[in-house]
Amino acid sequence: xxxxxxxxxxxxxxxxxxxxxxxxxxxxxxxxxxxxxxxxxxxxxxxxxxxxxxxxxxxxxxxxxxxxxxxxxxxxxxxxxxxxxxxxxxxxxxxxxxxxxxxxxxxxxxxxxxxxxxxxxxxxxxxxxxxxxxxxxxxxxxxxxxxxxxxxxxxxxxxxxxxxxxxxxxxxxxx
Numbered sequence: 641x642x643x644x645x646x647x648x649x650x651x652x653x654x655x656x657x658x659x660x661x662x663x664x665x666x667x668x669x670x671x672x673x674x675x676x677x678x679x680x681x682x683x684x685x686x687x688x689x690x691x692x693x694x695x696x697x698x699x700x701x702x703x704x705x706x707x708x709x710x711x712x713x714x715x716x717x718x719x720x721x722x723x724x725x726x727x728x729x730x731x732x733x734x735x736x737x738x739x740x741x742x743x744x745x746x747x748x749x750x751x752x753x754x755x756x757x758x759x760x761x762x763x764x765x766x767x768x769x770x771x772x773x774x775x776x777x778x779x780x781x782x783x784x785x786x787x788x789x790x791x792x793x794x795x796x797x798x799x800x801x802x803x804x805x806x807x808x809x810x811x812x813x814x815x
Contacts, residue, residue, distance in 0.1 A: 697735060705728065705802065712791065718789060719786055722787055723779050733757065751776065754767040755767050759804065772797060
């Protein structure tokens with residue numbers, strides 16, 4: 641009975657060969673899409689972080705200004721308001737323009753600097769006016785001193801300078 645079946649040598653059958661292993665290169669299109677998505681995500685995160693950090697200073701200034709306003713509304717102390725605004729303006733200007741010698745400016749030179757960097761229009765209130773001149777003496781007055789000035793005008797003047805769109809943090813030059 642088995643005589644009718646051919647022997648394996650007679651059939652000339654080759655042994656089973658496995659296909660070549662799949663190469664990792666070139667990468668399948670899905671992997672290219674994943675890599676591109678990851679790169680775009682990294683670029684987006686980098687840009688979003690940079691924008692967030694650049695706006696942090698404005699948020700800090702807005703928060704500090706709001707605290708100053710709230711303290712003024714509670715105490716109605718104009719001399720403390722002028723002192724706080726003067727300090728905030730100086731701190732902000734040193735942060736915006738660290739490469740310049742702002743810390744040493746006093747008197748009319750300080751007010752002229754604020755007007756110059758504030759870029760006020762011709763009809764807008766300026767620091768070199770009765771409103772802005774309060775900032776010259778306020779930080780040096782005793783605690784119990786009282787000042788009489790238009791607090792809302794000073795607040796508006798300082799707010800317009802602090803949130804002027806052209807203020808950008810300048811990098812310090814290397815020595």
